[in-house]
Amino acid sequence: MASILIADDEPRISGFIDKGLRAAGFATRVAATGPDALRLALTDEFDLMVLDINLPGLDGFHVLAELRGSGSRLPVIMLTARVELHDTIAGFEGGADDYLGKPFRFDELLARIRVRMRTEAAPAAAPELVHGDLRLDIRTRRARVGDHDVELSAREFALAETLIRNADQVLSREQLLSRVWGYDFDPGSNVVDVYIGYLRQKLGAERIETVRGVGYRLTS
Known part of the structure; x- marks a missing residue:
């Protein structure tokens, strides 16, 4: 129980x-x-x-x-x-x-x-996710871009993990809210946009593409 x-x-x-x-x-x-x-x-x-x-x-x-x-x-x-x-x-x-x-x-x-x-x-996931020069260590919750370690908060890491697992696919704000936050967040909130901004500052602005009117995509 x-x-x-x-x-x-x-x-x-x-x-x-x-x-x-x-x-x-x-x-x-x-x-x-x-x-x-x-x-x-x-x-x-x-x-x-x-x-x-x-x-x-x-x-x-x-x-x-x-x-x-x-x-x-x-x-x-x-x-x-x-x-x-x-x-x-x-x-x-x-x-x-x-x-x-x-x-x-x-x-x-x-x-x-x-x-x-x-x-x-849920079953344990693969220990490391890689997309280009971006690496996420699932066990230690550490991120690395090229030769540099990048410190991410728990929520930033979860968002980066979702993006890299769906690399080159467009994910809507609603999908990101559901997968990262685990429930249907207030649709009027801009929390996804706020966290995308955080990731762009830490991982590189060019890495996350905005698909206007649809959502976001992690690019190569």
Whole structure:
């Protein structure tokens, strides 16, 4: 039975999630403070964490930073009322796997949890992806262009990985949102364009082609 850590200081919300997840067949544990959430997340007893940002003692961004800094790859879905683009990007840059705004529908949260659990259970991919002079090491999450190492955030690496796996194919913004962010993001958001800009700065502007009205393509 998969076990999920719920980190939220609002009893009404944590109780609602706890009850729903138990009914769906998950084991659960609730943490009401940031320090408790971090301590429990580091025990390796859980398969996923639902993490609120506004936690007492240590906010969700700091919990996530400490967790990733320890080397933990525990899947994290951030659940918060802070849904501005800069907050969303900060969550993904910090290593969040998904980001859901409040108010939310439980069925949507459950669907995202199941998608993330399937992703974690997927077979291991090839250790290295190569396209021209661009190399991505899947195991170490490192990127290299020619003779130079390039530091990418977790979300930038995931976007680069998706592009290189579909090299020379045009991918729409919707496809990139689905494959990189794992769900149908707000179609009005420009988060894909923002991250494409980041990759162009780090990998070379000429490497990623804009196909006007369609999407983006990694070129040779």
